[in-house]
């Protein structure tokens with residue numbers, strides 16, 4: 001492959017004779033970003049992924065400027081340019097509508113013009129390929145098709161055991177093995193306490209063809225001059241649809257009550273008739289998109305909640321959980337991918353600053369990231385509940401509150417500047433053995449989610465999804481679907 005990112009390779013700073021080896025488990029956006037950022041910060045990155053080539057799975061993923069700023073710095077902006085070629089790049093706003101198609105609020109797509117090269121919404125698989133190409137260019141070592149079955153730690157090393165029996169050791173391990181992380185059990189010795197959130201989400205990505213274009217109901221989504229982004233809110237359900245690439249690429253998703261306890265998988269097939277039934281009261285243009293979806297392109301993804309962890313670090317502090325393994329977001333936080341990337345870059349910066357002292361680096365990383373990621377993680381449930389209440393009058397005075405997950409404190413944020421800024425003080429705290437809970441030791445989260453404001457009776461670790469549980473959460477396997485999936 002031609003070296004398309006040549007300019008960037010020179011930026012890798014090699015610390016001669018003191019190169020740190022970082023083993024990264026899972027090539028999702030947390031793992032792949034960590035592998036890239038560790039390389040760019042002078043380390044050896046070994047990226048281990050269970051699947052050989054499952055990366056085309058998934059549909060829409062959004063990255064906001066708090067993550068896009070990391071991408072924008074790669075290869076002098078060339079990775080961002082490549083992403084923009086395949087992503088939404090011509091949108092004016094997100095239209096928030098009631099399920100009766102009445103406009104509630106048009107939220108500008110970009111908060112500032114400079115966000116154009118920092119905000120990406122597109123097909124997950126296509127975007128992932130661009131990340132992979134760049135990782136290869138900067139010298140990440142790939143071990144794909146290798147499943148990690150155990151995490152290992154000694155005083156001076158950390159490593160993994162593969163299903164093949166091979167053991168691989170380095171200076172530290174980043175467990176970015178996603179929501180179904182085995183690191184939670186193997187490293188933190190926790191049970192997998194997943195809770196059915198009570199909802200699942202139909203998801204589809206397909207190309208709009210000439211036949212679809214004949215249907216006047218979807219004319220907004222066929223526009224060549226502008227990308228169209230709409231979100232409809234209804235009782236206990238919400239849907240969204242994006243079209244981009246001159247009206248050729250189309251994604252729709254629909255969050256609905258999970259009445260039958262489906263399997264947690266990115267390839268669980270969805271049923272069009274069931275989807276149409278779920279969204280009976282929704283606008284014709286949305287229903288038309290469902291009707292036009294090629295059956296094989298529809299999946300139904302179970303939204304599982306996992307409560308916040310009290311720590312992301314192993315006993316010896318050489319293994320850290322990052323990304324969804326540490327904090328598995330609901331889509332309504334709109335920050336799953338972006339928070340994963342924030343973890344990844346913060347970790348690489350801390351390892352570089354700690355000059356080989358991995359336990360120090362990972363403890364500082366946790367203190368930089370903990371409160372911020374925690375608040376954003378928990379906001380996903382609040383946002384969804386808020387939308388599903390359909391109290392549309394509430395938005396009359398503050399229509400922008402409908403898009404709370406895009407407030408400036410979350411997205412107008414530079415995680416790299418933030419990590420550099422706080423490293424020294426937090427490292428001193430760690431070295432001095434400052435005592436306190438992880439929330440007290442971590443830098444405070446910003447934030448304006450009402451119930452999270454200082455003084456409000458919110459207790460992070462007493463808070464679990466159970467307090468939010470709806471009646472459906474307790475109804476499992478009511479009908480028991482038999483369709484199976486591979487991922």
Ligand SMILES: Cc1cc2nc3c(=O)[nH]c(=O)nc-3n(C[C@H](O)[C@H](O)[C@H](O)COP(=O)(O)OP(=O)(O)OC[C@H]3O[C@@H](n4cnc5c(N)ncnc54)[C@H](O)[C@@H]3O)c2cc1C
Pocket residue numbers: 025026027028029030031048049050051054055057058059060061062124146147148149176177178179180181182266322323324325331336337338340487
């Ligand atoms: C196939 C797939 C499709 C997705 N599609 C969407 C989407 O359309 N929209 C959206 O918003 N989000 C999607 N996501 C989730 C989204 O990418 C993440 O929420 C977010 O980017 C955080 O990523 P992560 O790297 O922490 O976790 P993930 O993206 O879940 O990545 C974890 C990775 O670890 C690998 N892994 C797990 N266990 C092991 C093991 N034992 N050994 C080796 N490797 C292991 C997994 O195969 C996976 O590649 C998808 C995730 C996956 C895996």
